[in-house]
Ligand SMILES: Nc1ncnc2c1ncn2[C@@H]1O[C@H](COP(=O)(O)OP(=O)(O)OP(=O)(O)O)[C@@H](O)[C@H]1O
């Protein structure tokens with residue numbers, strides 16, 4: 001869970017600051033600079049809790065002082081595309097052993113999504129990231145025509161049960177589920193989530209940071225609900241609204257649950 | 261047109277093989293040409309439960325590898341007409357099952373049989389995947405406890421995404437819930453989930469409830485599918501389930517703790 005907290009903190013809020021170069025000549029309170037750092041890469045071949053934990057503990061026991069809050073990049077390039085990875089769990093394990101995952105590289109769409117939910121951005125694959133192209137020096141402004149595909153609607157409607165081990169994501173829209181969402185299943189949307197049946201798994205709305213996203217369900221029995229990174233886990237949910245029809249929304253940083 | 265029915269569960273030891281033997285035998289008893297295939301390569305025990313272990317010469321893997329033809333490997337049941345068993349190999353592992361190989365054998369069997377029952381191994385790995393891949397229907401065997409229900413839920417997700425029907429976007433695999441080893445006394449004491457609990461979580465149609473019964477063990481010790489013991493509660497419950505599978509509408513029984521009346525006590529009803 002602390003990964004989610006981290007995710008929340010990582011939503012950088014820019015406030016007034018003093019003492020930067022830029023502050024001297026403009027309103028700006030910071031300046032972005034490119035730089036190169038050498039990082040440790042954790043190359044993942046497959047992921048399940050037990051074998052990852054075993055490998056980590058044996059790696060770390062051979063060099064106990066090596067990892068001390070060491071940032072690492074998780075490379076998924078050699079990991080099977082259909083290997084579901086719970087990055088929240090993985091992140092917790094890593095931090096137990098002194099490693100702090102900061103980004104993922106490679107990986108399938110589903111894996112990247114799951115990484116995204118855990119607050120881990122993705123880097124381009126190794127071959128591309130080694131050399132970044134220099135911008136053409138003598139053109140001040142490059143005008144390019146970009147074709148953007150605008151879908152008529154990005155909403156997704158699911159009519160069959162979402163089962164344990166399954167993950168469904170509605171990028172760029174709402175997710176509507178007309179059947180139960182099982183414990184062990186995960187549903188995500190950039191927009192709102194509606195479940196017209198019991199919600200027993202994990203539901204994450206506004207995963208790209210939309211604070212106005214909401215979650216609606218017919219019966220609250222969830223393992224976790226989250227809006228834009230602000231979450232509540234099962235034990236926080238088991239109050240008077242347990243098994244009731246509810247809506248969940250953000251008020252500031254507070255996730256508020258109320259009867260429908 | 262042959263129907264392929266997988267008997268699956270995720271969790272081990274919940275009664276898949278017992279169920280495959282009972283349902284396969286039941287369908288054959290009702291006059292349908294039926295074969296039961298043991299997909300549990302390496303751990304075969306369908307032949308033990310069917311009591312034909314001494315007649316095994318060739319097995320499923322031999323047929324896949326072209327080392328024997330189907331008719332050499334299929335064992336005809338001695339008690340029930342229309343029933344054959346395709347045993348698993350004990351010396352190989354599950355990697356011996358290839359998708360092409362399984363498809364070839366099933367395609368050939370479909371020409372002769374009305375029903376092909378696939379007894380799946382436990383787990384969600386290769387063996388279980390091969391057993392369900394070509395299925396038209398699935399009997400999901402579940403015990404009334406949380407871990408079994410969770411595994412069944414997982415299997416249901418896989419049935420709807422990783423089968424041939426799912427991949428081709430055809431009508432999905434038809435799902436049936438079979439609750440086995442059900443003990444109404446223990447449900448009443450709150451030690452087990454009730455039928456209603458399980459139905460609510462899995463939300464698929466209930467094919468039957470098979471009570472926890474001594475008859476199952478004694479039948480398997482004799483190498484007899486329990487459905488042939490038509491005096492027993494489990495045998496009758498399996499017979500009901502077969503009828504429902506064939507489309508009959510029958511009320512569920514054995515759902516509540518038996519309050520034994522004087523008559524049944526006097527005459528030793530089971
Ligand atoms: N209704 C029942 N009442 C009592 N015992 C039962 C019942 N059903 C199954 N059993 C017992 O449970 C055990 C496991 O049954 P079975 O071999 O059919 O399970 P399985 O799911 O095929 O196991 P595996 O996953 O190992 O293949 C056996 O000892 C069997 O006798």
Ligand SMILES: [Mg+2]
Pocket residue numbers: 276277278300305379380381
């Ligand atoms: Mg078995």
